[in-house]
Amino acid sequence: MSQLEDLKSELNKIDGEIAALSQRRIDLQTQIDAEQKKYAEEALSKIVGELKSLNLDPADIAKALGVPVTPTAKKTRAPRGSAPVKSKGEPKYRNSVDPSKTWSGKGRKPEWVITYLANGGKLEDLLIHKA
Structure with a gap:
C-alpha cells in the first residue's frame, strides 16, 4: 500500500x-x-x-x-422616389362576391380568400379564367 x-x-x-x-x-x-x-x-x-x-x-x-492613395468617394444614395415602381403582379384569383377584389396568389392570403376556404370553397373555384 x-x-x-x-x-x-x-x-x-x-x-x-x-x-x-x-x-x-x-x-x-x-x-x-x-x-x-x-x-x-x-x-x-x-x-x-x-x-x-x-x-x-x-x-x-x-x-x-505600392499602396493606393486615391481617396475613396463616399457612396451617395439615390434620391427618394427615383426607384422604378414595382407592379403588384397580375391578378390570378377574383372574389366571387365582390369582383373588384383580386389576389395575385403571392404573399398573404386576403381575408376574403381565407373566409371562402373556411366555408368549404376551393381555391381553384376563384381562379380567373383567361379567354
Missing part, C-alpha cells in the same frame, strides 16, 4: 508542476506579445520621425510602397 501511496503522491506532485509550468508559459507568452507590440510601436515611431524630418509627401511614400 505504501508504494501505491508513493506513486499517487508523485503523480500529484507532477500535476502541480505541470500546472505551474502551464501558468508560467501563459505569463511568458503575454510578456512576449507585449514586447513585440512595444518594439513595433518604437520602430514605427522611429520611421515616422525620419520621414517627417525629410519632409516627404505621404502620397509619395505610399506610392513607393
